[in-house]
Amino acid sequence: MVPGTFTVVQKFGGSSVADATKMAACAKHVLKTKSQVGPKGEKTRVVVVVSAMGDTTDDLIALSKTVTAGSDSVNTDTREMDQLLATGEQAASALVALTLQRMGHKARSLTGWQAGIFCDECFGRASITKIDPNALEELLSQDIIPVIAGFQGLAPDGSVATLGRGGSDTTAVAIAGALGATCEILKDVHGVYTADPRLVPGARRLDAVTYDEMLEAAALGSQVIHPRAVELAKKLKVPVRVLHSHEPEKGSTVIVAEDPSAAGRAVTSVVLKKAVGRISIRGLNNRAGVQSEVFSPIAAAGVPVDDIIQEDDGPGTINLTFTLDQGDAPKAAGIVRAIAGTIGAQAVRIDGALSTVSAVGAGMRNRPGVAAALFEALKHEQVVVENITTSEIRISVVVAEADGPRTARCIHKAFDLASEIASSSSVGSVGGTGAGISIEPLREVKAGSAQSGV
Amino acid sequence: MVPGTFTVVQKFGGSSVADATKMAACAKHVLKTKSQVGPKGEKTRVVVVVSAMGDTTDDLIALSKTVTAGSDSVNTDTREMDQLLATGEQAASALVALTLQRMGHKARSLTGWQAGIFCDECFGRASITKIDPNALEELLSQDIIPVIAGFQGLAPDGSVATLGRGGSDTTAVAIAGALGATCEILKDVHGVYTADPRLVPGARRLDAVTYDEMLEAAALGSQVIHPRAVELAKKLKVPVRVLHSHEPEKGSTVIVAEDPSAAGRAVTSVVLKKAVGRISIRGLNNRAGVQSEVFSPIAAAGVPVDDIIQEDDGPGTINLTFTLDQGDAPKAAGIVRAIAGTIGAQAVRIDGALSTVSAVGAGMRNRPGVAAALFEALKHEQVVVENITTSEIRISVVVAEADGPRTARCIHKAFDLASEIASSSSVGSVGGTGAGISIEPLREVKAGSAQSGV
Numbered sequence: 001m002v003p004g005t006f007t008v009v010q011k012f013g014g015s016s017v018a019d020a021t022k023m024a025a026c027a028k029h030v031l032k033t034k035s036q037v038g039p040k041g042e043k044t045r046v047v048v049v050v051s052a053m054g055d056t057t058d059d060l061i062a063l064s065k066t067v068t069a070g071s072d073s074v075n076t077d078t079r080e081m082d083q084l085l086a087t088g089e090q091a092a093s094a095l096v097a098l099t100l101q102r103m104g105h106k107a108r109s110l111t112g113w114q115a116g117i118f119c120d121e122c123f124g125r126a127s128i129t130k131i132d133p134n135a136l137e138e139l140l141s142q143d144i145i146p147v148i149a150g151f152q153g154l155a156p157d158g159s160v161a162t163l164g165r166g167g168s169d170t171t172a173v174a175i176a177g178a179l180g181a182t183c184e185i186l187k188d189v190h191g192v193y194t195a196d197p198r199l200v201p202g203a204r205r206l207d208a209v210t211y212d213e214m215l216e217a218a219a220l221g222s223q224v225i226h227p228r229a230v231e232l233a234k235k236l237k238v239p240v241r242v243l244h245s246h247e248p249e250k251g252s253t254v255i256v257a258e259d260p261s262a263a264g265r266a267v268t269s270v271v272l273k274k275a276v277g278r279i280s281i282r283g284l285n286n287r288a289g290v291q292s293e294v295f296s297p298i299a300a301a302g303v304p305v306d307d308i309i310q311e312d313d314g315p316g317t318i319n320l321t322f323t324l325d326q327g328d329a330p331k332a333a334g335i336v337r338a339i340a341g342t343i344g345a346q347a348v349r350i351d352g353a354l355s356t357v358s359a360v361g362a363g364m365r366n367r368p369g370v371a372a373a374l375f376e377a378l379k380h381e382q383v384v385v386e387n388i389t390t391s392e393i394r395i396s397v398v399v400a401e402a403d404g405p406r407t408a409r410c411i412h413k414a415f416d417l418a419s420e421i422a423s424s425s426s427v428g429s430v431g432g433t434g435a436g437i438s439i440e441p442l443r444e445v446k447a448g449s450a451q452s453g454v
Numbered sequence: 455m456v457p458g459t460f461t462v463v464q465k466f467g468g469s470s471v472a473d474a475t476k477m478a479a480c481a482k483h484v485l486k487t488k489s490q491v492g493p494k495g496e497k498t499r500v501v502v503v504v505s506a507m508g509d510t511t512d513d514l515i516a517l518s519k520t521v522t523a524g525s526d527s528v529n530t531d532t533r534e535m536d537q538l539l540a541t542g543e544q545a546a547s548a549l550v551a552l553t554l555q556r557m558g559h560k561a562r563s564l565t566g567w568q569a570g571i572f573c574d575e576c577f578g579r580a581s582i583t584k585i586d587p588n589a590l591e592e593l594l595s596q597d598i599i600p601v602i603a604g605f606q607g608l609a610p611d612g613s614v615a616t617l618g619r620g621g622s623d624t625t626a627v628a629i630a631g632a633l634g635a636t637c638e639i640l641k642d643v644h645g646v647y648t649a650d651p652r653l654v655p656g657a658r659r660l661d662a663v664t665y666d667e668m669l670e671a672a673a674l675g676s677q678v679i680h681p682r683a684v685e686l687a688k689k690l691k692v693p694v695r696v697l698h699s700h701e702p703e704k705g706s707t708v709i710v711a712e713d714p715s716a717a718g719r720a721v722t723s724v725v726l727k728k729a730v731g732r733i734s735i736r737g738l739n740n741r742a743g744v745q746s747e748v749f750s751p752i753a754a755a756g757v758p759v760d761d762i763i764q765e766d767d768g769p770g771t772i773n774l775t776f777t778l779d780q781g782d783a784p785k786a787a788g789i790v791r792a793i794a795g796t797i798g799a800q801a802v803r804i805d806g807a808l809s810t811v812s813a814v815g816a817g818m819r820n821r822p823g824v825a826a827a828l829f830e831a832l833k834h835e836q837v838v839v840e841n842i843t844t845s846e847i848r849i850s851v852v853v854a855e856a857d858g859p860r861t862a863r864c865i866h867k868a869f870d871l872a873s874e875i876a877s878s879s880s881v882g883s884v885g886g887t888g889a890g891i892s893i894e895p896l897r898e899v900k901a902g903s904a905q906s907g908v
Contacts, residue, residue, distance in 0.1 A: 019520070063545075064552060067477055067549050067556065080563055081548070091538050098518060101531055109538075111614075158589070
């Protein structure tokens with residue numbers, strides 16, 4: 001942090017820099033921000049982070065498949081894929097720098113290694129290990145706008161490594177942390193909403209959400225910001241603002257540690273995740289380590305699992321159920337069926353066409369009755385709940401995919417999320433009678449015991 | 455040079471790596487070379503250098519124009535252009551490494567900076583200043599094929615700089631020099647020809663040419679290999695072989711210091727350059743420095759000049775004539791007309807639709823009568839010669855563009871270039887009577903005094 005200056009890191013996503021016109025709109029926002037004074041009257045400095053243009057990354061992946069055709073994609077060298085994919089952001093950063101120069105401002109593009117971004121050797125999903133801000137500070141001191149290629153860093157062996165999808169968000173947050181800056185994520189949405197506006201009429205943009213709420217929403221499939229970036233922002237205490245790259249004046253959402261505006265609210269948003277699959281292993285003998293025997297081979301195959309539910313099925317016998325992306329279900333089912341005999345399962349069941357609808361709110365932590373209110377709303381709506389899982393700040397229900405949208409709308413309405421001001425009934429407009437019912441008892445609810453954070 | 459090993463640097467041009475199929479053909483050639491023992495029975499090591507795929511560089515330049523539209527292209531930051539253009543070779547190197555891996559071999563792509571290529575800061579046309587071969591030697595010692603992104607290096611300020619068009623040839627030669635290796639330039643031609651086979655029936659592939667002949671041919675517009683690469687090869691004494699990337703078995707041409715196969719030949723090839731323009735400044739007072747007053751502003755505007763001819767126009771008065779690419783002629787003429795008054799020129803004439811036809815041969819150095827034989831052949835063919843310029847190993851005539859092809863064919867025939875074996879009349883099948891007429895007297899030939907190497 002340089003005294004007397006206010007620094008903003010602005011990250012533009014791929015659709016925001018998809019062509020010259022869109023790049024010009026981004027550059028205008030950068031220059032407008034730079035021309036404004038900081039909150040304490042400081043001179044504003046802007047650092048830009050960009051993703052690859054439009055579909056560039058997908059195009060490069062398709063190109064790589066033409067040369068690796070016939071070989072097992074699992075064996076494709078991730079190091080080479082990273083050397084290839086990193087070019088997308090590198091090209092975009094040079095083009096945005098040229099755009100800023102055309103508008104009469106000093107700008108310079110930087111690859112990840114030129115910007116001092118060091119990462120580990122986990123090619124394809126590397127983690128940033130260190131930021132050396134010297135090159136950036138030097139440019140900023142000369143009033144040159146640095147335009148950093150996101151999504152990449154320098155691995156210990158001198159290779160270029162990428163941070164995985166959403167890695168440009170992480171780049172921006174890490175740079176902001178190193179510079180003592182605030183971070184803006186500019187993309188094609190106006191911020192974070194109480195629910196998907198295409199799905200829930202009356203969905204409202206939130207002025208603020210907490211890191212934890214955003215983490216839950218991201219894990220549930222919200223595309224607004226990558227969960228790794230949110231985690232890093234929480235760790236580095238970087239305030240992150242999400243806004244529309246070409247209509248930044250239309251409002252935004254800030255992601256912070258505590259959300260004062262949510263005072264009185266138990267639930268701040270509703271997230272629907274479609275195309276959920278479910279695998280259920282029935283009649284397992286509940287001996288020590290049986291869970292590991294199931295989930296280790298699934299993890300080894302690289303299949304991500306969402307929620308895990310374990311319930312009793314008579315004395316010493318359990319049913320082990322987990323949800324996952326429907327597309328991954330056949331692969332996971334194959335693995336489970338292959339080990340069913342060894343682990344002594346009586347049956348394996350696979351379901352698809354499900355949705356998970358989640359109510360998320362940091363205010364849930366200290367408020368009883370939230371789950372009860374939610375269930376009462378669903379009862380009024382006559383929604384059949386297939387499974388329930390919870391975390392400290394989330395209640396998720398698994399429902400038939402066809403019931404997903406009306407379940408989301410029902411919960412949105414029950415917690416009065418369309419209203420700007422938290423109403424007295426904001427614990428749930430249907431319920432409110434559930435005083436004394438904390439989230440804990442949920443673990444005994446008939447639909448199964450819940451386990452989160454898997 | 456590692457004892458007991460034989461190292462070959464193979465450079466593949468853009469059309470040779472234009473798609474996955476072509477990359478596979480390149481990879482096969484690499485692996486075949488690697489599997490063969492060296493000339494002294496050594497183990498062969500191969501280093502690959504690649505250009506950007508097909509039209510990638512042109513596409514990136516077109517993309518840059520979309521963002522710089524409206525600004526003067528002269529002011530486009532060459533540093534940013536280089537950061538942008540370098541991505542083309544970077545992507546191609548990763549894809550060729552993946553291709554080699556698919557075929558079961560260890561390979562690793564390297565950007566210029568990863569390969570230890572250092573250059574100066576002349577963005578867009580940087581010169582290689584140093585090669586640190588440690589990274590390459592380390593990979594080779596592990597039997598990993600390095601695949602280097604050509605055309606680029608690391609500038610002193612940490613930026614990526616490009617070496618200009620043809621820079622991948624230079625990369626390959628420089629790497630070969632640093633590794634004590636031989637160099638192969640693989641492209642879409644089968645080697646160097648006595649003339650363009652599309653133009654001159656009977657044109658024949660040469661087994662060998664000298665660095666100097668190749669430099670003259672390249673300066674005259676031959677596209678086979680970039681003159682800077684030839685200069686570097688001459689300086690570093692790197693033998694360079696030119697062959698077809700997908701039909702390497704169909705023969706090749708080696709570029710070396712002395713060509714034993716050309717013994718007895720005065721002329722080894724004929725080169726036609728089309729679309730030549732000419733600007734003539736008439737009636738200049740021949741005071742000291744007048745040439746500088748003409749050519750300094752032209753050079754400052756970045757216009758390359760081919761040949762310069764100065765002739766008397768009466769006592770103390772000269773005509774100054776120069777040829778250049780026809781496309782550059784209007785710009786140069788504008789500059790000359792702007793200074794015509796200041797320098798005291800009586801008239802400025804601009805001509806287009808000309809061609810330069812050149813006879814090139816290192817054997818010309820010590821052989822009299824070559825020019826006379828050439829002129830006699832042109833007399834027989836009834837070609838009107840507009841201007842003449844020469845160098846130590848070249849005679850060029852400027853003719854009307856329509857006369858270019860038949861002039862080339864006439865010279866090709868006169869010097870018996872279609873024949874494998876140098877005939878007794880190889881000094882020129884028409885002439886041979888010119889004993890005692892060396893090249894020097896040409897400077898007094900009516901068409902003008904000649905000056906080369908400008």
